[in-house]
Amino acid sequence: MAAGSGPRRGRTVLILVTAGVLLVLVVALLAPVLAPYPADATGTTDTARILRPPSSTHWFGTDELGRDVFSRVLYGARVGPLVAVVVVAVSLLLGTTVGLVAGYFGGWIDEVFMRVTDVFLAVPALLLALALATVLAPGPTGLTVALTVTWWPWYARLVRGETASVTGRPYTEACRALGLGHRRTLIRHVLPNASTPLLVQASTDVGGVLLATSALSFLGLGPQPPTPDWGLMVEQSQNYFTTQWWLGTFPGLAIMVVAALFFLLGDVLRDRLDPRYTPRVRP
């Protein structure tokens, strides 16, 4: 939906969005250099400057412990977005493997795998992740595991569909007849068919998982204080929201901007590479 009419405008949007995503990456990598008060990302407190409104020294103000909100928001790029990228990457790997095996070999393996994904897809993803994260120890690791368990089935379905549709076509038969192993046939000749929809879905999903992980953090299931996680920062700002608006406004805005960037990236990639593919609605 992002790319306007005409290929040139689509390209401009693509360049802008890519630049935005790279900027997030740079902020995450260089947070210690960019942050004016790097120590504030952790548990330091400074009672002399509590709850100051935004100013030239503290662009986003200071929080209830006197920490610089701007520095903490910059450091936050290392928490939520990292979880989102890891979750999507591991889910992709797991889902692709299952999907390839199920679609290519068919038979009972296919039946079993697909019935398992049916069950996972019948539970709203955020809810399943919430239940799992509660049972696993709350924290970034538990959160990542919980979200990965929830997110892989969709990739499995996607890859399985594409794989099943090309398996048995003359060219895959030819691969086998020429003496290529199953593994090589699958990875070099079958998988590329699914790579475009996978790419589109994955970039959209980074945004979706970022929203999910922030939501779970907000409920206390993610990183614990004093980690500068955006969702957690919004949660801790609740009591101050009416009077000290800057505490929760900026971390929330950061989540929104980064999520929007990845949604846009998904849209632009879709328009350019595979206009027929419709990304799934949020699970």
Next chain:
Amino acid sequence: MKRTRNGRGMPMLHYAARRSVLAVLVAAGVVVLTYLIAWVVPSDPAGVWAGPRASAAERARVRAQLGVDRPVAEQIVRYVAGVLRGDWGLSVRTHRPVLTDLLTLLPNTLQMVLAGLAIGVVVGIPAGLAAVRWHGRAPDVLVRTGALLSASIPTFWLALLLQTLFASRLGLLPIAGSHDRAVLAAHPVTTVTGLPLLDAVLTGNGAAAADLFDHLLLPALVVASYPAAVIARMVRASLLDAVGEPHIQMVRSLGFPERAVLGRFALRLAWNPVLQLLALIFGYSLVSTFLVEAVFDYPGLGRYAADAVSSLDVPAVVGVTLLVALLYLAANLAVDLAQAALDPRVTLR
């Protein structure tokens, strides 16, 4: 009537039966999954139940009492039998049966989701239509940007913003809760459907309806943000497709005004996908009420789940998961069956 005219009486029955059986199988899978989450994933569920200061003997007694010392297969059979009997376990926090807790809170949550989806439809369809009517121009850009932002906004943050602005700062609407106790005591609501606001409206209880509406408005708006965005996008995309179709071109060449071409002819093609979309986002919207209820302190499944999460009340969390998954399955099955019955283009497989 329609079914016989379409000549799909028997195939339709077969289809309905097949889909229902499949849904029941998936539901059984979900029950097993929730069991695994509750009792197999945690390393020592009995230890959690007995508390950190329990002695070894006490822990062994609890293990036997909960049945976690039995083989996993036997445990699953007992759990499934319990779920079917309506025994969803006891909440560690409230010490009441989980199912009883859930069923008392369900109407409030359901009312919030339905209100949110309704707002989503009422906002999303006109927005999508406007984007197509002025395709590529300012309204289109506005709708697309708005849809992107309202799909990207974190639910809990939007809830906090609206609460601060409209309730705390401007004082226009109540800050939290589902009703004003004094108002409902003076004007008690008679139960008809179980959904409080709908009941108040149906029984002509104006004072209670106004109070319930005031409390529901902000939460429902927050829940509506994602549905409105996807519905607008979907209507826009499917109308843009439809405008190219021969029969729409025909209507246009007959001289119908653009308004009628879109509103009367093209929009008709978008109803089915919208309905399907509603069933798909029903699950997501149910879960987003969790965050909204936590912020607005609205007594529903979500606040119950949030409280259960913070006290690590596993039976309660699992109960909520199971109930929501079953509702979601039922909604999707209902929409599929309704469409198969009404739309002759649906292939019955």
